[in-house]
Amino acid sequence: MSKKQREQNHFVLVHGIGHGAWCWYKLKPLLESAGHKVTVLDLAASGIDTHDIEDIHTFSEYSKPLLDLLASLAPNEKVVLVGHSFGGISIALAMDKFPEKISLGIFLTAFVPDTQHKPSHVLEEYIDRYPYTGWMDTELWNSGGKTTLLFGIKFLSTKFYQLCSTEDLELVKTLRRKGSLFAEDLSKAENFSKEKDGSVPSAYIISNEDLVIPKEYQQWMIQNAGIDVVREIKGSDHMVMLSKPHKLCLSLLEIADKQVK
Secondary structure, three states, X not given: OOHHHHOOOEEEEEOOOOOOHHHHOOHHHHHHXXXXXXXXXXXXXXXXXXXXXXXXXXXXXXXXXHHHHHHOOOOOOOEEEEEEOOHHHHHHHHHHHOHHHEEEEEEEOOXXXXXXXXXXXXXXXXXXXXXXXXXXXXXXXXXXXXXXXXXXXXXXXXXXXXXXXXXXXXXXXXXXXXEEXXXXXXXXXXXXXXXXXXHOOEEEEEEOOOOOOOHHHHHHHHHHHOOOEEEEEOOOOOOHHHHOHHHHHHHHHHHHHHHXX
């Protein structure tokens, strides 16, 4: 085994909208058993965080737990960020603010912004192609200048979790929370910087049976953002960390082994 293979990476796993740190419960021990450090966290108003989404007014506030974690790292410590779904926008923000703290950003069937448009661009394109009206029993509200939502059980079971176990579906029924895409706030934000966000190596993992962010949209975002390192996990739905945790673990380790300098 080479020295590089023996090196420990610190993976920071960032969940998507309506979810929390709990959704990584299968993947975290797999990465740890391979000798790596793993941090999972709840973004604001997510998981067991005590805030309500109505009281979170900006995307930066929503992502603050991740930004605070990066700010707290030792001077020479770097992490591998993994962002799932809407968590891709959070890790892009982190890569823009703390490029020196991040050795690699991995977008897991996630939204990935570019540096040519506003951060909201990929969300607006997505809503144009897959409007809220197709989100089945998902509930929507207008709250404090932003759209908030609660994913419906039918939408979750047929689009998010269709290849997951019944136990995992029961888990999300119990733990799901209201969230927001913060599209209004992100439409006013500055573009992410090519010199900062664009300077951090990036990779993308496609979930080929994702019915939430379909494969063709994932591929469009990959091309739009100019990401060259791409892997695909067959037979995985949107919740790939639950439906294919072992395959995901192997993909993450393989990408990190090759890309982390």
